[in-house]
Amino acid sequence: MNWIIWLLPLPPLLAFFVIILFSNKNKVLSHSLAITAAGLSWLGSMVIFINAVGTEEFGKHVFESAINWLPTGATWLQVGVRVDPLTAVVLFFVAWTVLAIFVYSIGYHNFGQPKGDHDLPGLPPHGTTITEDGHTHSVPSIEPMYSRFFAFISLFAFGMYTLVVSNNLLTLFVGWEIMGLCSYLLIGFWYGKKSARDAAVKAFMTTRIGDVFMLLGIAFVYSFTGSLSFKDIFQPQMLQALGSTPAFFGLSAAGIIGLLLFIGTVGKSAQWPLHVWLPDAMEGPTPVSAMIHAATMVSAGVYLAIRIFPLLSLDAHTMTVVAFIGSFTALFAATIAVAQNDIKKVLAYSTISQLGFMIAALGVHAYVAAAFHLVTHAFFKALLFLGSGSVIHGMEHGVLHTGDNMDAQDMFNMGGLRKKMPITFWTFLIGGLALSGFPVLTAGFWSKDAIFAEAFGTGHLLVFIVLALAAFLTAFYTMRQITLTFFGEARSQAAEHASETTWTMTLPLVVLAVFAVGVGWAGMPAWFTGGIVPDWFHEFVGGTLAQVPETVTFNWIPVATSLVVALGGLFCGWLAYRKVSVPSEDRLQIPLLKNKYYFDEIYAFLFVRPAKWIAEKFTSEYMDQVVIDGVLHNLARFSLFLGHAFRNYFDKPVINEFVGDGAGKTVRASGFGLRKIQAGRVQYYMIVAIVILVIFAFLFYFLRLGM
Amino acid sequence: MTAEQIIFLLTGALVLGSAIMVVTVRNLLHAALWLVASLFGVAVLYAILQANFLAVVQVVVYIGAIAILFIFAVMLTRRELMEKGRQTRPNWWIPALLGLLLLTGLVLLILNIPGINRTAAALPVGLDTVQALGTALVSPDAYVLPFEVASVLMLAALVGAVYVATVDKK
Amino acid sequence: MSIPLSWYLILAAALFCLGLYGVFSRKNAIAILLGIELMLNAVNINLVAFWRYLNPTQMAGQAFAVIVFAVAAAEVAVGLALIISVYRRRKTVVADEIDLMRW
Numbered sequence: 001m002n003w004i005i006w007l008l009p010l011p012p013l014l015a016f017f018v019i020i021l022f023s024n025k026n027k028v029l030s031h032s033l034a035i036t037a038a039g040l041s042w043l044g045s046m047v048i049f050i051n052a053v054g055t056e057e058f059g060k061h062v063f064e065s066a067i068n069w070l071p072t073g074a075t076w077l078q079v080g081v082r083v084d085p086l087t088a089v090v091l092f093f094v095a096w097t098v099l100a101i102f103v104y105s106i107g108y109h110n111f112g113q114p115k116g117d118h119d120l121p122g123l124p125p126h127g128t129t130i131t132e133d134g135h136t137h138s139v140p141s142i143e144p145m146y147s148r149f150f151a152f153i154s155l156f157a158f159g160m161y162t163l164v165v166s167n168n169l170l171t172l173f174v175g176w177e178i179m180g181l182c183s184y185l186l187i188g189f190w191y192g193k194k195s196a197r198d199a200a201v202k203a204f205m206t207t208r209i210g211d212v213f214m215l216l217g218i219a220f221v222y223s224f225t226g227s228l229s230f231k232d233i234f235q236p237q238m239l240q241a242l243g244s245t246p247a248f249f250g251l252s253a254a255g256i257i258g259l260l261l262f263i264g265t266v267g268k269s270a271q272w273p274l275h276v277w278l279p280d281a282m283e284g285p286t287p288v289s290a291m292i293h294a295a296t297m298v299s300a301g302v303y304l305a306i307r308i309f310p311l312l313s314l315d316a317h318t319m320t321v322v323a324f325i326g327s328f329t330a331l332f333a334a335t336i337a338v339a340q341n342d343i344k345k346v347l348a349y350s351t352i353s354q355l356g357f358m359i360a361a362l363g364v365h366a367y368v369a370a371a372f373h374l375v376t377h378a379f380f381k382a383l384l385f386l387g388s389g390s391v392i393h394g395m396e397h398g399v400l401h402t403g404d405n406m407d408a409q410d411m412f413n414m415g416g417l418r419k420k421m422p423i424t425f426w427t428f429l430i431g432g433l434a435l436s437g438f439p440v441l442t443a444g445f446w447s448k449d450a451i452f453a454e455a456f457g458t459g460h461l462l463v464f465i466v467l468a469l470a471a472f473l474t475a476f477y478t479m480r481q482i483t484l485t486f487f488g489e490a491r492s493q494a495a496e497h498a499s500e501t502t503w504t505m506t507l508p509l510v511v512l513a514v515f516a517v518g519v520g521w522a523g524m525p526a527w528f529t530g531g532i533v534p535d536w537f538h539e540f541v542g543g544t545l546a547q548v549p550e551t552v553t554f555n556w557i558p559v560a561t562s563l564v565v566a567l568g569g570l571f572c573g574w575l576a577y578r579k580v581s582v583p584s585e586d587r588l589q590i591p592l593l594k595n596k597y598y599f600d601e602i603y604a605f606l607f608v609r610p611a612k613w614i615a616e617k618f619t620s621e622y623m624d625q626v627v628i629d630g631v632l633h634n635l636a637r638f639s640l641f642l643g644h645a646f647r648n649y650f651d652k653p654v655i656n657e658f659v660g661d662g663a664g665k666t667v668r669a670s671g672f673g674l675r676k677i678q679a680g681r682v683q684y685y686m687i688v689a690i691v692i693l694v695i696f697a698f699l700f701y702f703l704r705l706g707m
Numbered sequence: 708m709t710a711e712q713i714i715f716l717l718t719g720a721l722v723l724g725s726a727i728m729v730v731t732v733r734n735l736l737h738a739a740l741w742l743v744a745s746l747f748g749v750a751v752l753y754a755i756l757q758a759n760f761l762a763v764v765q766v767v768v769y770i771g772a773i774a775i776l777f778i779f780a781v782m783l784t785r786r787e788l789m790e791k792g793r794q795t796r797p798n799w800w801i802p803a804l805l806g807l808l809l810l811t812g813l814v815l816l817i818l819n820i821p822g823i824n825r826t827a828a829a830l831p832v833g834l835d836t837v838q839a840l841g842t843a844l845v846s847p848d849a850y851v852l853p854f855e856v857a858s859v860l861m862l863a864a865l866v867g868a869v870y871v872a873t874v875d876k877k
Numbered sequence: 878m879s880i881p882l883s884w885y886l887i888l889a890a891a892l893f894c895l896g897l898y899g900v901f902s903r904k905n906a907i908a909i910l911l912g913i914e915l916m917l918n919a920v921n922i923n924l925v926a927f928w929r930y931l932n933p934t935q936m937a938g939q940a941f942a943v944i945v946f947a948v949a950a951a952e953v954a955v956g957l958a959l960i961i962s963v964y965r966r967r968k969t970v971v972a973d974e975i976d977l978m979r980w
Contacts, residue, residue, distance in 0.1 A: 730908075803902070830933055871959055
């Protein structure tokens with residue numbers, strides 16, 4: 001059994017390598033490899049899930065397997081896989097959404113369409129003209145970088161599976177970072193567009209900030225506990241030790257660690273204040289937005305937070321921070337979403353808001369509710385994004401058909417699409433209702449209701465009220481979106497000529513819609529069904545903790561609030577927007593909201609410009625060019641000077657002239673002098689001989705030397 | 708001062724005086740003739756020394772051959788221009804000094820040898836110096852080898868001189 | 878024989894030194910040979926004097942003197958031949974001008 005868990009991340013990774021290395025030219029092979037890989041992982045996930053669900057008291061008998069990996073002195077750092085109840089449900093939705101999105105991508109990138117007239121890799125395809133029935137018009141063209149896309153999303157799937165099945169913080173972080181990389185690559189997929197490139201960098205940088213703190217947290221965990229695996233960290237004695245050891249800033253060790261790891265979540269799940277990257281990430285193709293920014297990557301942040309809940313819950317201050325950030329973000333993002341005109345931007349802010357819900361739920365100790373909302377949100381948000389992609393595709397078909405050049409993503413250019421794209425309409429409607437929390441029928445209702453109940457029941461009234469407001473706004477802007485897009489009359493030529501998209505795009509929509517409805521019924525609380533249908537989700541996922549958390553006592557206030565805000569919001573949205581056709585009539589186009597509270601500008605001023613200044617002016621110009629290069633230049637100049645000095649003052653005069661030439665000159669001079677004894681005149685030789693003779697005679701005979 | 712000593716002194720004066728003239732006269736022919744006089748004086752000395760054969764040989768060989776050779780050579784190498792100008796080198800005082808030094812040294816050396824002032828003993832009666840010399844020169848126990856070698860030397864010198872001085876026939 | 882040996886020796890030394898002076902101070906090559914002849918004669922006088930005064934019965938002294946005669950003759954012959962040959966080439970017998978072997 002455990003071997004399946006080890007193999008889950010493998011097929012997408014292999015698909016990535018094979019596509020990148022071999023099948024870049026062959027589009028059919030590439031997408032087949034990717035789909036097969038996703039399918040295999042899906043199959044494995046389903047097997048695991050069914051086995052997990054079938055195990056009695058699964059929380060106590062998790063599937064775990066580890067190997068010794070890194071020798072650390074006398075011990076080993078182990079890495080491995082672990083499937084506990086939380087993992088099982090997360091695997092469930094990850095497998096389904098990933099597979100659905102992979103299939104969707106085939107149609108999204110216009111597989112089967114001809115190549116574009118002047119499509120360049122790096123820019124979105126913009127159609128090709130064909131002539132049929134004597135009538136020339138443009139049709140969508142296939143994406144030039146088709147295989148590359150599938151390679152990247154396969155790599156991404158690998159990262160997500162790794163993160164989900166890992167049993168320790170290290171491999172979780174590895175998967176985390178791989179997804180961060182893929183997010184960068186995929187947001188900047190159309191790298192020819194400057195806006196896409198900038199958005200990719202922004203996403204990477206912002207999540208990096210969170211990741212730095214997360215790494216600090218991981219380091220702290222390791223240094224305190226000596227292990228990184230969840231089993232060791234969440235042991236009761238270890239938790240107690242963590243909770244009672246005081247650390248910095250008046251927090252306990254658990255508090256600090258929890259806070260640091262939570263900052264990673266803030267970055268990855270785009271919570272305030274690190275939310276700025278997610279709306280810009282809509283530059284990527286829609287499947288990317290669906291997968292990364294709805295179903296999986298941002299969910300990974302919340303997944304981490306839920307995972308470390310035993311740690312987080314030890315410190316009240318940390319929990320307060322968590323609850324605050326969650327609820328604040330929920331309301332903050334919802335207010336911005338109300339004023340956005342781009343269909344994908346609305347969904348982006350909606351995602352931020354819903355993630356805020358989940359985190360706020362964690363902050364009020366609503367473990368199961370948070371996990372529940374994570375699962376349901378993944379399904380309906382993926383559905384909504386894929387639906388919006390389908391809408392945009394339909395609009396683009398119309399744009400190409402009519403030759404009218406306008407923004408296919410602006411909701412104010414749409415209208416009346418429910419007749420033109422029925423499947424898209426119905427599935428989008430289901431998704432929208434789920435998001436709003438439409439009672440009973442949709443999954444979102446059950447999960448949101450659970451959060452409200454917990455927030456109210458544990459006495460966190462401020463959180464409750466804020467979340468209720470956010471829920472109201474959620475329903476409102478969702479209905480606004482649906483009304484503007486699908487109801488009314490077509491407001492542009494393109495909308496007139498929009499048409500339904502291919503089955504590879506609509507099939508995943510239908511599948512996800514089924515789950516968006518059905519998943520909620522797995523977690524219906526006891527008061528609703530009177531105990532006949534057990535709250536399976538609560539029991540199952542609650543078993544992940546040491547003790548299954550108690551269900552909160554039933555109170556009708558949260559239920560009523562939930563109903564009121566959902567239905568009220570939907571109604572108000574429909575009411576307000578059924579007659580609106582141009583932005584000027586929209587009274588909620590408040591500049592502050594439209595411009596996202598100017599946070600981008602604030603950050604640019606506070607962080608980006610000083611960072612650029614430090615990089616360009618300070619480090620590059622002053623430090624590098626003037627100081628460091630200056631040292632080098634001066635060193636070089638000094639060396640040159642030394643060299644010249646040596647040459648001119650030592651080498652030339654002393655060595656060359658004195659020693660070299662000097663020796664030569666001396667020899668020459670002595671030669672010149674000495675050659676005079678070779679006079680060639682015999683008498684001269686003889687005189688010399690006689691002189692020497694006389695001298696020696698004198699020495700030997702008269703001075704008696706040598707005697 | 709015996710008669711011998713007087714004769715010796717006169718002969719010595721002849722020899723040395725002629726020698727001085729040899730080394731100082733300008734005219735080379737005169738120098739060769741003064742050499743003849745000096746050689747004659749040396750022959751007289753040999754006679755005084757009772758080396759009769761040598762005295763005769765001295766006259767015949769040295770004066771009769773060598774000095775004649777010199778005169779021939781002077782004749783053959785005469786050039787009008789050469790006779791004018793200095794005949795001695797400009798720094799002649801160096802050799803003079805050298806000679807004087809050498810002479811002084813040699814004289815001192817000679818006078819310091821013990822027993823150098825002795826006189827000669829009489830020749831043994833019946834010794835015929837000429838005969839004895841002849842016998843010595845051809846006797847195998849004596850000096851026949853140097854004698855023969857000297858002959859070979861003479862031959863070589865003869866041939867060599869002829870060869871060296873031959874005019875190349877074009 | 879009342880002449881002391883030393884007289885002969887001193888005479889010979891004087892003659893030798895005169896010959897030496899002649900060799901060094903004359904420019905003409907033939908004049909140099911004249912000086913050499915004087916020196917050879919001085920040597921001969923020495924030899925004969927020693928023969929007479931030390932051991933007259935042994936003929937070595939005279940034999941030696943004979944050999945010296947022979948050598949002197951040979952040497953003069955060859956030397957003059959050389960000088961004549963050089964004269965023919967270089968048209969000079971001034972010793973200083975016969976200096977092709979100088980540096």
